[in-house]
Amino acid sequence: MRVVLAEDLFLLRDGLVRMLEAYDFEIAAAVESGPELAKALAELRPDVAVVDVRLPPSHTDEGLQCALTARRDRPGLPVLVLSQHVEQLYARELLADGNGGIGYLLKDRVFDADQFIDAVRRVAAGGTAMDPQVISQLLSRRSVDEPMGALTPREREVMELMAQGRSNVAIAAQMVVTERAVAKHTSNIFGKLGLPVSDDDNRRVLAVLAYLDRG
Amino acid sequence: MRSAKSRARTALRSGGRAFVLSFEALAGSAVLFVLSLLSFTLIMLGLGLVTTPKLTEAVRKHADRRRLLAAKWSDIRIPTPYRPFPKDVRDGFTGQVERTTLILKDPATWRDLRWLLLDMTAGFVLLVFCWALLVYPVEGLVLAAGLWRVFEDDAYWYAFVPVDSQATGLAAAALGVVLLLGGVWASKPLLRLHFVLARSVLAPTQEELAQRIDRLTETRHEAVDTAASELRRIERDLHDGAQARLVAMGMNLGTIEALVEKDPAQAKRMLAMARASSAEALTELRDLVRGIHPPVLAERGLGDAVKALALRLPVASEVTVELSGRAEAPVESAAYFAVSEVLTNTVKHAGADRLWVDVHHSEGMLRISVTDNGRGGAAIGTGSGLGGIERRLGTFDGVLAVSSPAGGPTMVTMEIPCALS
Numbered sequence: 001m002r003v004v005l006a007e008d009l010f011l012l013r014d015g016l017v018r019m020l021e022a023y024d025f026e027i028a029a030a031v032e033s034g035p036e037l038a039k040a041l042a043e044l045r046p047d048v049a050v051v052d053v054r055l056p057p058s059h060t061d062e063g064l065q066c067a068l069t070a071r072r073d074r075p076g077l078p079v080l081v082l083s084q085h086v087e088q089l090y091a092r093e094l095l096a097d098g099n100g101g102i103g104y105l106l107k108d109r110v111f112d113a114d115q116f117i118d119a120v121r122r123v124a125a126g127g128t129a130m131d132p133q134v135i136s137q138l139l140s141r142r143s144v145d146e147p148m149g150a151l152t153p154r155e156r157e158v159m160e161l162m163a164q165g166r167s168n169v170a171i172a173a174q175m176v177v178t179e180r181a182v183a184k185h186t187s188n189i190f191g192k193l194g195l196p197v198s199d200d201d202n203r204r205v206l207a208v209l210a211y212l213d214r215g
Numbered sequence: 216m217r218s219a220k221s222r223a224r225t226a227l228r229s230g231g232r233a234f235v236l237s238f239e240a241l242a243g244s245a246v247l248f249v250l251s252l253l254s255f256t257l258i259m260l261g262l263g264l265v266t267t268p269k270l271t272e273a274v275r276k277h278a279d280r281r282r283l284l285a286a287k288w289s290d291i292r293i294p295t296p297y298r299p300f301p302k303d304v305r306d307g308f309t310g311q312v313e314r315t316t317l318i319l320k321d322p323a324t325w326r327d328l329r330w331l332l333l334d335m336t337a338g339f340v341l342l343v344f345c346w347a348l349l350v351y352p353v354e355g356l357v358l359a360a361g362l363w364r365v366f367e368d369d370a371y372w373y374a375f376v377p378v379d380s381q382a383t384g385l386a387a388a389a390l391g392v393v394l395l396l397g398g399v400w401a402s403k404p405l406l407r408l409h410f411v412l413a414r415s416v417l418a419p420t421q422e423e424l425a426q427r428i429d430r431l432t433e434t435r436h437e438a439v440d441t442a443a444s445e446l447r448r449i450e451r452d453l454h455d456g457a458q459a460r461l462v463a464m465g466m467n468l469g470t471i472e473a474l475v476e477k478d479p480a481q482a483k484r485m486l487a488m489a490r491a492s493s494a495e496a497l498t499e500l501r502d503l504v505r506g507i508h509p510p511v512l513a514e515r516g517l518g519d520a521v522k523a524l525a526l527r528l529p530v531a532s533e534v535t536v537e538l539s540g541r542a543e544a545p546v547e548s549a550a551y552f553a554v555s556e557v558l559t560n561t562v563k564h565a566g567a568d569r570l571w572v573d574v575h576h577s578e579g580m581l582r583i584s585v586t587d588n589g590r591g592g593a594a595i596g597t598g599s600g601l602g603g604i605e606r607r608l609g610t611f612d613g614v615l616a617v618s619s620p621a622g623g624p625t626m627v628t629m630e631i632p633c634a635l636s
Binding site: 053054060061084085087088089092108111137 | 490493501511513514515519522527
């Protein structure tokens, strides 16, 4: 799987390259600025891009803007955005097109190699990987709203993991319940959120989107 | 000869200008003065709310024209002291009330009114003198030339000369020449005097300037104090937080180094602790950064930073932003933290379930209003934290206004003069 990596701090870039290579990713390019990233995304057409929000030359949200532009040109281009902080505002912008293949994680998550690589793979496969911090912000904010109040504590827990982009298998493992129990919870959640039940993979993205849109 | 000619021309020009201006002074100022008084009186009836802003605008235009002429004709500069006047406060009734209040609060409004009164009296008299001294001598000359015959039976008083014969007619002519010479000599200074008189009323008083200096001194002290205590807080947070955790991490790593072969299980546990420590240090640093200069503010500017702020609130909110650029970083930062504090206050005290934030910039003024549908009753200076916001904005010459009748709704308005780039 070919990766384009954009990160301006040498140490972190180097570390990410090593880590990704150790997990059998092919680094198509490791760049350190916005213009380089834009060029790499357009020319190399990677399977997934791992992008820092803040990049030179402007050191503002150059990376994020690059990712959004690239996704307009190539809808569904998987992008995993890394940031020193996570903001709902940015999460909403990333998810806005509803195409999936989006990740938005705190840089700290890189510490846990397995989780991080899992997130990259999920995003590359068209899923989502939202940082637990974004999700908990969303859930705490919605706690006073309908229909969040209608969810049981257990369902909220499932919702939280699902919104992060975990599969039912992963959720079942983490919560130490059977997969069938998780499936029951998720269908309850979809019902309470008024999301049409279908076999569409993006239903989980829709669940997160439904929250973001309500904000 | 040449100088006499140019002198006469200057005098004539001044006289002509004074002639035109005297009508403006009498008619314009008198009408505006009466209408303004009427309009202020009618505020109680509500009608004044509609007329006052329009009328004030006319008065200011009138005064501005005089300022322009003063600079052009007599090289007298009269400063324009009006507070920035919002043209697009809001539509409808509340906008009118707000505008009228702003006008009534501006000392320049009252100064203008005093000036109108002075302009239609003393100012007018000066102008009349200015041109009459040039026109009146003509009558003396005409009398001497033969018009005196009309008054042979009944003396005609030309100034203090009773004209009824050629001799007295010549005397009148002589007086006329003297007056003319006086007029030629005096018309320019008289016109100048008129503008000096206008300046004495229209320009901000020394007292006001002194007040402003006092206020600047005060806000500077506050700014220095705030900056110093902020630095102390950051130092303390770093010292007690991230720094301590990193030290602990280093110690853990040292122990791990020693343990790794002897007791791998224990070493593993300590590694996990070290990792947790590093994560906590990061979280603390992140919070600290957010407190100094919020990331979204740095990356996107005030508009999106306020939007991001509103997203984190437990209350449904609507944010509208109209900014054509970014303000300077210190202004942005002050505005952001002020909004942040107002929002925190609202969530804590207002008991509102909806709030609206409006951020826009027009005519060199950044305006932010936060409105909620809560219970109201908020006031500046009751230990409500609003005083702190006021001080924070004061450093940038900004102002805070709170309208919060009991029962709500509360509207907090902040204004900071600044340019966007």
